[in-house]
Amino acid sequence: MRPFRIRLTFILMALIGISMIGAGITMAKLFKDSHISALEENMSREIKLLSGTFQFTDTDSPGAVSYYTEQAEHIAKLTNSRITFITKDGKVIGDSEKNPLEMDNHSTREEEVLAAKEGIGRAIRYSDTLNREMLYVAGAVVSDQGFDGYIRLSMALNAVTEGLNRAWMIMAGGLVLLFIAATFVSYKVASSMTSPLEQITRVARRITDLDYDARVPMNRRDEIGQLATAINAMADSLQAQLKTIRDNEDLLQSVLDNMTGGIVMINAEGEIALLNRAAERLLDVKNSEMAGHSFKELKHHYELTRLIEEGVSRNEAVHEERSIYNPTERIVRLDGVPMIQDGSNRGMLFLLQEVTEIRRLEKMRSEFVANVSHELKTPVAAVKGFAETLLGGGVKDEKTARSFLQIIYDENERLNRLIGDILELSKIESKRAQLECSPVHLIEFFDSLLETLSKVAEKKNISLNATVPEELFMEGDEDKLRQIFINLISNAINYTQDGGSVNVNVVNGQKADGTETVVFTVRDTGMGIPRKDLPRIFERFYRVDKARSRSSGGTGLGLSIVKHLVELHHGSISVESDLGIGSSFILELPLLQEGSH
Structure with missing residues (x-):
């Protein structure tokens, strides 16, 4: 870092020198301009003063040149400047420095042209008469005594030049002293800058080597301190971004692992790059075993492998269904899309979804x-x-x-x-049926219900009874509960021979998670249901005894409606039956409905 310190010292000295020279030039120009401007203002006032106090005479008279020359010499001694009287047509009729008769016509001189237009004219130029640079100020004057022309004052700019030369000498001396001081100060400044920079450089190299715990131990408040703070903030940001990337990777892995659809990624070389858990379960393979191997090694899924091969070879989207056996037949929908990035083929991505249930x-x-x-x-x-x-x-x-x-x-x-x-x-089924829950006093509910169905039971001489705890209440939609039990009890009556019985039993219950429930059992002494029909009795239009069902006016939808209404109450229903003995329908409904209290 030492060569850097030396270079920095020279740079600082050069900047100081350039700044000093620039400031000196600017100050010199300002000094000269302000001094000349002040002289012009003073000379303009003197001209105005002369035009008001001077005793003018007719410029065409015989002694006019002598008169104005004498007066010019007299005034020049008083004002310490050169005085010239000039007629309107540019003829010099009096001058304090030279014989007017030997002087050129002044009608084209800059100061006279400006004075003719604006009343006062100014100009700076080299005087051939006096051999020096002069400041000229001319004023247009018209007198009743016969003078119509210009009074011109001129002054040498030697004083201004001498002042500037003195300023340059002072500035040069100051610059030498400043350079000496700047050399010492610049080296100290460079040293104070490079030492922490070396420390910052070392930390930056550690961060480059992926050591994101590296920090610059610095508490300065200057620019170096700000740089150290920025380096530390960058390390914090990189560390946070790395954590975010890792978290996102974990989240993406979690998403892939918990997707219900299988993901199979095939790279451009035809190798399996990724299998998620759903794909592992569906295909009965392991990602760890298949990663890096050709997809063609999925040999026991021939139809699926052939479909994948078609998509990979054509590099086109695939949307097909195939059956696989693992161990039973399962219908799988396969959707494949090419992975194109920056115009290059990165392989194919396949989504496998089991659609057997659909x-x-x-x-x-x-x-x-x-x-x-x-x-x-x-x-x-x-x-x-x-x-x-x-x-x-x-x-x-x-x-x-x-x-x-x-x-x-x-x-x-x-x-x-x-x-x-x-x-x-x-x-x-379309979820448009909403529960309108209210407290239901179950003993009153079943008394009313059995009274409605008693006439039907009496026709077949069937005993109809309900055993319900007297103080038992539950929350539910009373109309839908009535629909459930009318269907169940009516079915029991219809499928029970004359002289049989139908009993309803209601008791308190409790699930394994502690949720309080009410258990309803509708038991009849009817013909019973064959064991092979039990899994299907809640299907729509499924009938065990089609002839009896049609003769009784049944639609084949009653039990399906019951099952859906029970599930709407967040309950469950099951059936137990013995041929020739009877059937029991067991319902378990929550004592309190979710969201109703």
Whole structure:
């Protein structure tokens, strides 16, 4: 760093010298200009004074030249300046320094031209008469005594030049002394600057070597201190950015690990660069084992590998579905896009999403539409057939006609119930059904409910009972709870033979997490449900006994509506059944609904 100190010292000295010389030149110019300006002002005042006090005479008289010459010499002694009287046409009729008759015509002189225009004219030029640089000030004067011309005062600028020379001598001496002082001060300043700079340089090298804990231990408040602070701030910023980058990497890794879709990245060489956890589970491979290997090593997923190969070879987007077996058949949608950066191919990125459940739901939706069409077609066909028979006049007997009309009415009612159930189910599944919760006194609720259904039970001589704790309340949507239990109890009555029984039992319960619940059990002594049908009884239009269901007017949607309404109450429903003994539907609903208290 020592050569740097020397260079810095010379630079500081040069800057000081240049500054001094520049300041001296500026001051000299200001001194000269201000001195000349002051002289011009004084000479202008003297001319004005002369024009008001001088005894002018006719310039065409015989003795005019002698008179004005004598007066010019007299005034010159008083004012210490050269005096010249000049007529309007430029003729010199009196001068304190030279015989006017030997002088040139002055009509084109700068000061006279300006005086003719502005009243006062000024000029600086070299005088051939006096052989020196002179300041000329001329004033236009018109007198009643016959003088019409100019009075001109001129003065040598020797005094100004001498003052400037003295100033230059003083400045040169000061500059020499300043250079001597500047040499010492500059070296000290350079030394005070380079020493901390060496320290800053060492810290900067450590930061360059990725040691972001390095800091400059300096508490100065000058520019060096600010530089040290800036270096420390830069290190802090780099350290923070590095932490942010690492955090972002961790976050990105977390996102990749927790994505439900599989990510497979293939580099430009056709090697697997990345597999996230979802892809590992889907393909039954490990990223650690496959990274750096060709994607073609995914041999047991032949269809998928071939699709990836097509995308990589063509470097085009891929959007296809394929079936893989791991261990059961799973339908996977593969979306691949080329990775292009700065115009170069970086490989392909593939997103693998299992769509098995989506396709199953689409199949269920298609079957639902087919079932709805079939269920709607049956009552419509019956209504149409009996109506055509009546309209055709083929039925003469009034009793037969009334029975036909009754059938039409019953089928119409069945059609209304079917459409109502379909709309209700659609509303629930589309999340448009909202709970309107209020406290429900369960013993009063079931008393009212059983009273409504008692007539239906009496027709089949079925015993209908409910066991409910007297002081038990719960929060729920009373209308939707009524819909749930009407469906369940009506089903129990319909599928129970004459003389059987249907019992409702209500008790307090508690989940493993401590949440209080109410457990409802609707038990009948009916025909029971075959074990193979139990997993599907909550599906739409699924019937265990299709003949009995149709004859009882069922739509096949009741249990599906019940399941959705139970889930809307954040509850669960299950079924237990034994053929020939009966069935039990068990509901568990929260005692308090979330957000209702």
